[in-house]
Amino acid sequence: MSRRRRKKHDAGGVEVNLTAMLDMAFQLLAFFVLTFKPAPIEGQISLRMPPPQPVVMARTKDKKAGDTNKTVTTGLDSLVISAFPNKSGGLGTMQVFDQPVATLAGLDAELRDKLTAANTPFEQVVIQVHSGLRYDALMSVIDICTRQKMADGKPLSKLSFVELDPDAK
Amino acid sequence: MASSGKEGEPDMVPMLDMVFQLITFFMLVINFKSASMDLELKLPVVGSARPVDMKGSKDMLVLNINELGQLKVFGEVKEDIEGYIANEGAASRLAVRAKDRDFKDTDDLPSNVVVRADQATPFKLLNRVIKACQDNGFRNFSMKALNKKPGS
Numbered sequence A: 001m002s003r004r005r006r007k008k009h010d011a012g013g014v015e016v017n018l019t020a021m022l023d024m025a026f027q028l029l030a031f032f033v034l035t036f037k038p039a040p041i042e043g044q045i046s047l048r049m050p051p052p053q054p055v056v057m058a059r060t061k062d063k064k065a066g067d068t069n070k071t072v073t074t075g076l077d078s079l080v081i082s083a084f085p086n087k088s089g090g091l092g093t094m095q096v097f098d099q100p101v102a103t104l105a106g107l108d109a110e111l112r113d114k115l116t117a118a119n120t121p122f123e124q125v126v127i128q129v130h131s132g133l134r135y136d137a138l139m140s141v142i143d144i145c146t147r148q149k150m151a152d153g154k155p156l157s158k159l160s161f162v163e164l165d166p167d168a169k
Numbered sequence B: 001m002a003s004s005g006k007e008g009e010p011d012m013v014p015m016l017d018m019v020f021q022l023i024t025f026f027m028l029v030i031n032f033k034s035a036s037m038d039l040e041l042k043l044p045v046v047g048s049a050r051p052v053d054m055k056g057s058k059d060m061l062v063l064n065i066n067e068l069g070q071l072k073v074f075g076e077v078k079e080d081i082e083g084y085i086a087n088e089g090a091a092s093r094l095a096v097r098a099k100d101r102d103f104k105d106t107d108d109l110p111s112n113v114v115v116r117a118d119q120a121t122p123f124k125l126l127n128r129v130i131k132a133c134q135d136n137g138f139r140n141f142s143m144k145a146l147n148k149k150p151g152s
Helices: A002-011 A019-035 A105-116 A134-147 B011-029 B032-036 B081-099 B123-135
Strands: A042-049 A076-084 A091-096 A100-101 A124-130 A159-164 B060-065 B071-073 B076-078 B107-116 B136-145
Touching: A019 A124, A019 B011, A042 A134, A076 A105, A091 A134, A100 A105, A100 B060, A105 A134, A124 A134, A124 B123, A134 A159, A134 B123, A134 B136, A159 B123, B060 B081, B060 B123, B071 B081, B081 B107, B081 B123, B081 B136, B107 B123, B123 B136
Parallel strands: A076 A124, A124 A159, B060 B107, B107 B136
Antiparallel strands: A042 B136, A076 A091, A091 A100, B060 B071, B071 B076
């Protein structure tokens, strides 16, 4: 090596000074090391949200005895789920139309029955959400909904939300 | 070196090689898109959340919503949520119209709204943002969540 270098020197060869490049390379390295922040691996649930439709409030005088439908009158193609929070904002009670559902597993079974029936009229799901329900509780309901398949075998993707009055129970 | 009286020249080439390899590594793994994400948010954990599909990726509008219902974009809190989303909708509409002249104001925007909300955000505050998006023609939403609890 030293012999070769000496030969180069002797022949008038040019020796590149690497210090400047090394300085620059270290600066670049420092920048990348300092700005490196690996993002957590996130998933997503893709939804096609239909345009907001006017919601007709069910009047008290129109209600029949035992009618617990609280808020909306929807088209035939909408399956209505209601989600209410507990005291901490987590998932409390649920309803599919007027029928109470105790657990997420129950909701799953109920939706499967209603959506996969051969003559099902439902094309979309409307989730009536109490204004105080936390996002994670809502996502657990959405999770159940997006797992469903329609009668034609396609996954359910049409979802929309309706905000319930804070006084609704 | 001192004993011989000659000037010692350390060989910089291997170090330079290593540094360039490190730089190449960091350049490849760096993701500037993460700048649009508020990493302080605690996303909900949902089993069916799927990894982000980058195929056919469209224009994205990333909205970070904290538990107080504040909208954060690139770390900046947007006070006028409806105004900001309306501006983004108008910009998106212009971009689509530049490609498709038949695009009407009433048509649905092809852009994807990425909702990154804290798990403790009440629906009332979240719905304000979603409704503003819907009012401005956005129809495609991606609700961000984690597949499993962090650290598990």
